[in-house]
Amino acid sequence: MTLVAGILLFVAGLLSGAINAVAGGGTFLTFGAMTLFGVPPIAANATSSIVQFPGYITSALAYRKEIAREWKPILILSAISLVGSLGGALLLLSLDNPSFKKLVPWLLLAATALFAAGPKLRPKVEKEHPPSSPVGILTQLVxxxxxxxxxxxxxxxxxxxxxxxxxxDYHRLNAIKNFLSIVIAAVAIVVFTAGGAISWLHAIIMLPGAGIGGYYGVWLAKRVPQKWMRYAVIAVGVFLAGYYFFKA
Structure with a gap:
């Protein structure tokens, strides 16, 4: 790896941490940067899980009081999330890089469309109820x-x-989401590590950047309109999807 590549990967980690703190979508940058520098797509995807993991922990810590109050639904949904994440990670490792590479542009398009529609998908304030809805449990599994x-x-x-x-309400759901993100990412990381899918050199380079970016992203969030950060993430997603369609 060249010095320039190392610097650019660090910057990608830095920007991903900042974008996650402001609007979310930092995975687009870490995954894209690694693949553009020649990391196989499966390894880039697996390594992105490592890079984003500290941000999930700090986000959950910010909601620690809400999480403590919600331990019952979190326990149920954690069990569902553990099974689902295990299945998804094993499914990824069952593919070879050429097969996964063909899926990447479609996955990026779907993720970009989902990210763009994010504000409209935020649930309205509703009455709380146990996580026993079959539809709700199925969607969490998916x-x-x-x-x-x-x-x-x-x-x-x-x-x-x-x-x-x-x-x-939104903050209750966001608190639960932050904790479940840790569960999902942790299971995936264990599977990817056991399967030898993680590029540790790239992870070590980007992790400090992601941590710094996440910290100062809070400062950025107070000064940069969130919609502009969202537009930047969407632009990156569309660019990467087009790139992988061209490369497929």
């Missing part, structure tokens, strides 16, 4: 399979599925 397989856009999907599964 979301966790997707998160284990390809994590971009997972947060938006999960807010929508949690609205069905357990209801409540």
């Amino acid at each position: 979301t966790s399979v997707y998160g284990g397989f390809f994590g971009a856009g997972m947060g938006i999907m999960m807010l929508a599925s949690l609205g069905l599964a357990t209801g409540g």
